[in-house]
Amino acid sequence: MNALFALISARNTEFFRDKSALGWSLLFPIAIIIALVLVFDDDNPSLYQLGVYGVTEEITQLQTLKHIEIIHYDDLAQAQHKVARHLVDGLISGDTYWVNPDSAQGYILEQVILSKLPQLQTKPITGDAVRHVEWILPGIIGMNMMFSALYGVGYVVVRYRRTGVLKRLQVTPLGAWQFLASQLISRLGATVLSSILVFVVIAVLFDIQPQGNIALLVLNTVLGSAAMISIGLLVASRTRSDELCNGLLNILSWPMMFLSGIWFSLEGAKPWVRFMADCLPLTHMNDANRAVIIDGAGLLDISDHLLFLVAIICICLGIASRTFSWD
Template sequence: MSLTAVREAPTQAKGKAYAALVKALGRGWLRDRSQVFFTLLLPLMFMVLLASVFGSSADSVSRVLTVGEVPVLDAADAGDFDVTAVGDLDEALALLREGEADAAVVQDGDAVTIYPSPTSSTSGSIATGKLSALVDQVNVEVLSAAAPGSPVLDAEVEEADGGALRPIQYLAPGILAWGIAIAGVFGAAGTIVDWKRDKLLRRLRLTPASVKTFLGAKVSVNLLVAIGQTAVFLAVAALVFGLELSPWTWFAVPLVMLGTLAFLAIGVVIGGIAQTSPGAAGLSNLVTMPMAFVSGAFWPLALSPTWVQWLSYLSPMRYLNEALQSVVVYGAPPTAVLPQLGFLAAFAAIVALISWRTFKFDEL
């Protein structure tokens, strides 16, 4: 046997061991009904339920953006609108997409153009109704004054970005991000606790498969699950609820893979702390559920209190949610989500380093 063949033999053996482990761990995941339920079915049920009954509650004061001078608002009551002036229409539409306002208004002479929120159809419709009623009120006052030659305002409603977004168009990315978090955190934490209890990694040292090979196979299975999860979510959202997928939807795959690595790192930390499976499940739930509410998974983040919005900057789920929404719904190219990618990569690296330095595989 040549020297090259001798060197390639261990590599081939490791490759076969890795493939066998991926296959075995994948089958084990499919046979574990609890993992299938919490990873796939539970988030999918949330998406279907919320997309069917979701509705935004509107405040008594509608948040309105004005572009230039809008004299018609001078006739509004003080408590009807919270008015903010912006520089141009593009800025106003961008703020509407982010959920920062309920409507935008532009007035050019007698023409009043109203742009309702594309993020919340309920609050946008309420604000549009108030503004249209205000225009009608001003017209009635002008006519009743019987002033010759007085102009009559004409209100027109323009849908921002070609149409108001339906709930599914911001629920699907958010709940998908939550599902990725559940799969990563719960899967890693519970598995690590079981490994410590059974002293599995210690026993692996006596087999041809190294600990690194085993861990690599486990991470690979989680990444494959995340890709399948993404495909199922987007298929249901598109086929059942009519979600229009952008041409950049394929970039959701690398996004969820990077997000999975970040949440796996959190799960490893929890697995190192917890000593029992119920303890791991409780800590995982304590992390993922508040993170979902803080990160805008169930409603636009801009509708949350200011302190929640500030807290969300620490959550990796916020950045995964924003990136998915940008490429899947808005059709933004990958270059537009580089900040989110950078945060997810840095978060995954830092938390993984912490867990690697502090983790003990054996039972405590």
């Protein structure tokens, strides 16, 4: 029993002496709860989403209605596309109201709108609703890639440093950038291959037929995976503690899991929430993959997403190679 208590005491002493790990174990759950409350707590939830294009005086009569979220668009074609695919329940521009006749929520919203504004001219927009499996598949694959990339690389490098493997590599001609590149390429191959296999299996099971070029899906998946692996390498470039590495990776992965559109759309989200989401690589990868699968987007249509991912790769790998510590 004395040996047992001695081991318990030694482990507790080790944990409390690691100030970084102790700090993360206390601060991380508090930060996550505060963030979730700020982002998702809503005392007046919306049941319907109404798009508005241009300056519409009639909209003032609708702003008093509860549970209707008004979303302003700068592109009429984009707004009409949202209505056609059931992503928005209705659209008003000037004296015209657009609705998809096949949308159940659009039908209810149309009755409410016309009761307030009977002078509006109704125009139907046809289009099939996005199937839930088509919408959620890119998000689930992206989430799996995120965890594989961040934790699969971060923990390995920290373990190498803690067990002295990196010290042995330091005396070889190997440069920091070469070591980081080897970790990136190795993990990238496994992550992309597993993502492709998952996509093929689900596509066959649920008859998912991407509207766009398959090569664009592969390109975006490669860049998205490389971006998240680069972030994992940056976190592990100087970290020695497993607990600190876990805390840092958690504080990076949780916002991406909730704000990158994995489970639900951020259409109409608060501007600051949308800004935070647009700073996350997983958001850009998910949005680009959905655009290709659902809307048949081309290279130019998703070029902004691809450029963002390339920038993340270059910045994170550059900083990681500069600040990398072998011991």
